[in-house]
Amino acid sequence: MTARDWQKLITAAVLLGIAALLPLTGNAYWLSLGVSVAMYTVLATSWALFSGPTHYISLATAAFFGVGTYVMGSGIEVMPYWTLLPLAALAGGLLAALVGLATLRLSGVYFVIFTLGLAEMVRQCVTWYQNQTGHKGTYVLTELTEADIYWQLLGLAALVYLAGWAIQRSRLGFALRIIGDDEEVAAHSGINTALVKVALFVVSGLVAATVGAIIAPRYVYIEPATAFAPMLSFQVVIMALLGGTGRLWGPLIGVIPFTLLWEVISASFPNQTTLLLGLCFLLIVYVLPKGFVGLMQRLDLMRQGREAFA
Amino acid sequence: MRQAPVLSLRGATKRFGGLVAVDQLGFDVAEHQVMGLIGPNGSGKSTTLNLISGALSPTSGTIALKGQPITALSARAIARKGVSRTFQLVRMLPSMTVLENVMAGAVFGHRRRWGGSAEAHAIAMLEEVGMADEAGSPIGQLTYIDTKRLELARALAGEPEVLLLDEWLAGLNPTELEEGIALIHRLRDEGRTIVLVEHVMDAIRSLCDACVVMSSGKKIAEGTPEEVLSDPEVIRAYLGDDDA
Ligand SMILES: Nc1ncnc2c1ncn2[C@@H]1O[C@H](COP(=O)(O)OP(=O)(O)OP(=O)(O)O)[C@@H](O)[C@H]1O
Ligand SMILES: [Mg+2]
Numbered sequence: 001m002t003a004r005d006w007q008k009l010i011t012a013a014v015l016l017g018i019a020a021l022l023p024l025t026g027n028a029y030w031l032s033l034g035v036s037v038a039m040y041t042v043l044a045t046s047w048a049l050f051s052g053p054t055h056y057i058s059l060a061t062a063a064f065f066g067v068g069t070y071v072m073g074s075g076i077e078v079m080p081y082w083t084l085l086p087l088a089a090l091a092g093g094l095l096a097a098l099v100g101l102a103t104l105r106l107s108g109v110y111f112v113i114f115t116l117g118l119a120e121m122v123r124q125c126v127t128w129y130q131n132q133t134g135h136k137g138t139y140v141l142t143e144l145t146e147a148d149i150y151w152q153l154l155g156l157a158a159l160v161y162l163a164g165w166a167i168q169r170s171r172l173g174f175a176l177r178i179i180g181d182d183e184e185v186a187a188h189s190g191i192n193t194a195l196v197k198v199a200l201f202v203v204s205g206l207v208a209a210t211v212g213a214i215i216a217p218r219y220v221y222i223e224p225a226t227a228f229a230p231m232l233s234f235q236v237v238i239m240a241l242l243g244g245t246g247r248l249w250g251p252l253i254g255v256i257p258f259t260l261l262w263e264v265i266s267a268s269f270p271n272q273t274t275l276l277l278g279l280c281f282l283l284i285v286y287v288l289p290k291g292f293v294g295l296m297q298r299l300d301l302m303r304q305g306r307e308a309f310a
Numbered sequence: 311m312r313q314a315p316v317l318s319l320r321g322a323t324k325r326f327g328g329l330v331a332v333d334q335l336g337f338d339v340a341e342h343q344v345m346g347l348i349g350p351n352g353s354g355k356s357t358t359l360n361l362i363s364g365a366l367s368p369t370s371g372t373i374a375l376k377g378q379p380i381t382a383l384s385a386r387a388i389a390r391k392g393v394s395r396t397f398q399l400v401r402m403l404p405s406m407t408v409l410e411n412v413m414a415g416a417v418f419g420h421r422r423r424w425g426g427s428a429e430a431h432a433i434a435m436l437e438e439v440g441m442a443d444e445a446g447s448p449i450g451q452l453t454y455i456d457t458k459r460l461e462l463a464r465a466l467a468g469e470p471e472v473l474l475l476d477e478w479l480a481g482l483n484p485t486e487l488e489e490g491i492a493l494i495h496r497l498r499d500e501g502r503t504i505v506l507v508e509h510v511m512d513a514i515r516s517l518c519d520a521c522v523v524m525s526s527g528k529k530i531a532e533g534t535p536e537e538v539l540s541d542p543e544v545i546r547a548y549l550g551d552d553d554a
Contacts, residue, residue, distance in 0.1 A: 190389035
């Protein structure tokens with residue numbers, strides 16, 4: 001590791017330490033916002049690990065998240081909490097592997113549609129199963145406080161960043177960038193393109209499922225419509241694109257403003273959220289196609305250009 | 311006793327619906343040989359390279375590398391076994407630097423390198439094609455011949471047993487063409503085994519040990535460049551039946 005790497009690692013650790021102090025303020029509103037930011041950061045960052053380099057837009061976040069929520073919901077009565085987190089991860093990872101193997105040979109458009117349908121399909125299956133057994137939803141009763149949930153999400157965020165950092169510096173990360181640039185060249189260079197894509201999709205799937213499991217106790221009562229809300233998939237895509245997927249920290253700088261904005265929108269216009277979400281999406285794609293990361297790089301280039309002329 | 315050919319095709323056939331793009335094609339490429347694959351537009355040359363590299367799988371027939379069949383393998387597996395190629399329409403990795411483009415070949419190719427070894431090897435390949443000074447440049451600023459050179463360096467970085475070049479000299483101006491031919495001459499002198507698809511007759515004459523001539527997917531002639539280029543059937547195929 002170089003001196004710069006250490007510097008980055010220490011900066012990240014310090015920021016994480018500061019973020020971990022939030023519950024100590026005792027402000028419930030800020031803490032609940034903090035949980036949202038942490039949750040979306042983990043989801044958007046892990047989403048971007050796969051979708052950033054490959055340009056495959058996955059709308060399966062809600063499916064994985066919901067699966068994790070339900071693993072927690074259906075297991076909490078019979079198993080200890082801590083065993084359910086890895087189980088949820090496993091379930092999300094397996095689902096991602098299956099979907100990946102079935103769809104990643106498809107071209108981008110089919111992939112988007114398939115992943116959108118997936119969340120809906122899993123939701124219908126859960127609903128059907130619950131109807132068979134005469135339930136509407138499931139209670140998730142734990143001793144966990146909002147602060148516990150927040151800290152767990154921060155811990156998961158740290159893991160995701162470390163994993164992302166390790167992947168970027170590995171053969172796997174290099175292979176993924178080559179695939180994103182030209183899949184034909186990747187295959188002809190000796191890269192197992194299907195395996196690489198599935199591997200990264202599995203990472204994003206297992207992380208999203210773990211987030212669902214961690215969040216489940218916060219809902220207290222879960223039902224398919226909330227656990228598999230398709231809105232979540234779109235929010236994650238928008239936040240990741242707003243921040244920019246070109247850097248590991250890109251999604252984070254999309255998540256923070258968007259979560260705050262969303263807080264205002266859902267409080268002031270509770271019936272128009274979908275419409276406003278759509279507008280945000282259009283705006284981002286037109287104004288900031290490469291997100292804040294791209295904007296910063298452009299400004300940087302312009303500054304260098306001016307200095308060169310001065 | 312003669313050594314087994316590095317590459318051999320037997321009855322290789324590729325159909326696209328009703329069109330037979332490659333029809334019962336067979337030929338051998340010996341080690342250190344430069345084999346020219348020539349023929350008029352649409353005669354099936356690129357499709358043949360696609361069959362060898364695994365970009366397409368043959369409808370029937372067999373293709374073997376050093377005596378082992380590679381017919382049913384994926385492009386990835388064939389690349390690992392030691393076949394590298396360039397494309398008729400140049401394919402770059404646009405988000406990467408020149409060096410990274412070449413490292414792509416070194417890291418995942420026939421001999422899998424990583425880290426310092428991959429970088430050193432990639433730089434050596436850039437030197438080989440005369441682009442070492444541009445290692446850090448982005449792709450966007452390269453001239454056309456440099457993109458061609460770069461693609462060649464990436465293919466070489468995989469340390470292939472067989473190198474496939476699809477009209478690598480096409481689109482170059484006369485000075486560039488001279489440089490390009492000299493470059494492939496150097497590869498030839500290094501003893502590399504090459505299959506090259508080419509329209510430039512001077513290049514074929516000076517570079518190829520042997521030629522296979524295709525027309526409408528079929529092999530119509532095989533031999534040294536002098537032999538095939540004076541073959542009446544080849545001349546007829548090139549000029550079209552009307553002119554014969
Ligand atoms: N993927 C494909 N699908 C359908 N037809 C194809 C496909 N690829 C090639 N062909 C057809 O197969 C025939 C042979 O094409 P090919 O590209 O191999 O010719 P070529 O000898 O390389 O020609 P050129 O000198 O113009 O590059 C052509 O008629 C072409 O239209
Ligand atoms: Mg061609």
